Amino acid sequence: MNLYDFIFYFFAALTIVSAFFVVTTKNIIYAAFNLLLTFFGVAGIYVLLGADFLAIVQLIIYVGGILILMLFGVMLTNKITNVQIKTEASFVIPASIGVGLFAGVLIAILLKTEWRNSPADIPISTLVPIGKLLMEEWAFVFILLGVLLLIALIGAASIARKE
Amino acid sequence: MMEVGLQHFLVVSAILFSLGIFGVVTRKNAVMVLMGIELILNAANINFIAFAKYGNFGFDGQLIALFVIVLAAAEAAIALAIVLNIYKNFATVNVDEINKLKE
Numbered sequence: 001m002n003l004y005d006f007i008f009y010f011f012a013a014l015t016i017v018s019a020f021f022v023v024t025t026k027n028i029i030y031a032a033f034n035l036l037l038t039f040f041g042v043a044g045i046y047v048l049l050g051a052d053f054l055a056i057v058q059l060i061i062y063v064g065g066i067l068i069l070m071l072f073g074v075m076l077t078n079k080i081t082n083v084q085i086k087t088e089a090s091f092v093i094p095a096s097i098g099v100g101l102f103a104g105v106l107i108a109i110l111l112k113t114e115w116r117n118s119p120a121d122i123p124i125s126t127l128v129p130i131g132k133l134l135m136e137e138w139a140f141v142f143i144l145l146g147v148l149l150l151i152a153l154i155g156a157a158s159i160a161r162k163e
Numbered sequence: 164m165m166e167v168g169l170q171h172f173l174v175v176s177a178i179l180f181s182l183g184i185f186g187v188v189t190r191k192n193a194v195m196v197l198m199g200i201e202l203i204l205n206a207a208n209i210n211f212i213a214f215a216k217y218g219n220f221g222f223d224g225q226l227i228a229l230f231v232i233v234l235a236a237a238e239a240a241i242a243l244a245i246v247l248n249i250y251k252n253f254a255t256v257n258v259d260e261i262n263k264l265k266e
Binding site: 004005008009012015016019020022023028031032035038039042045046049050051053054057058061062065066069070072073074076077078088089090091092095096098099100102103106107110111115116117118119120122126129130133134138141145148149152153155156157159160 | 240241
């Protein structure tokens with residue numbers, strides 16, 4: 001077992017264990033901080049797959065942005081003074097059975113299938129090729145996403161503000 | 164243990180996806196449902212990047228993962244605005260108690 005495998009198993013375990021706590025813990029704040037570990041583990045997996053730029057983006061946007069947004073959501077929608085930060089779960093047993101079956105079938109299919117396997121040699125830094133693709137082939141999608149993000153943020157602000 | 168390959172990444176992503184679905188299905192708090200959705204999106208992203216590397220498809224997979232992250236950010240902003248509004252109107256964010264479109 002070389003170093004790459006060891007690091008992969010470390011990040012995979014980190015991701016899955018913390019994701020498990022996210023969906024099972026009763027306290028929303030604990031779930032949010034476990035989500036931080038999950039995002040961190042996924043960023044590590046991106047690095048192992050040779051996507052360094054995406055790993056940085058993941059850290060900046062998910063950990064720095066979305067998670068803070070979620071914590072604000074928790075803060076603004078719970079009565080902090082009354083210790084109401086617990087959340088309940090419903091249909092746990094049927095959901096476990098259904099999701100377990102689904103995961104089993106999915107993993108069995110993934111392991112049985114003969115995937116095309118010709119690993120690309122990823123360059124040291126993916127920044128330059130990604131930048132070129134964004135500005136050339138995917139320029140239209142890039143601009144469209146900018147507009148979409150603007151609309152989404154204006155919409156979010158106008159939905160959330162007081163009349 | 165065998166050498167880490169495409170299938171290892173796919174299995175991690177499948178487990179993450181299932182956990183996300185479990186969270187969406189069982190949690191009552193709307194913010195927790197959103198966290199489940201983020202897990203699902205992350206699982207999809209791992210798949211995109213893994214196939215981009217092992218299938219030798221160039222960088223398109225990574226770009227689509229980037230777009231998914233942007234969409235996740237937009238989705239989180241809108242969804243939390245809606246959750247705040249629901250809290251203002253119903254004084255709860257438990258999705259099973261909100262069963263009226265209008266008070």
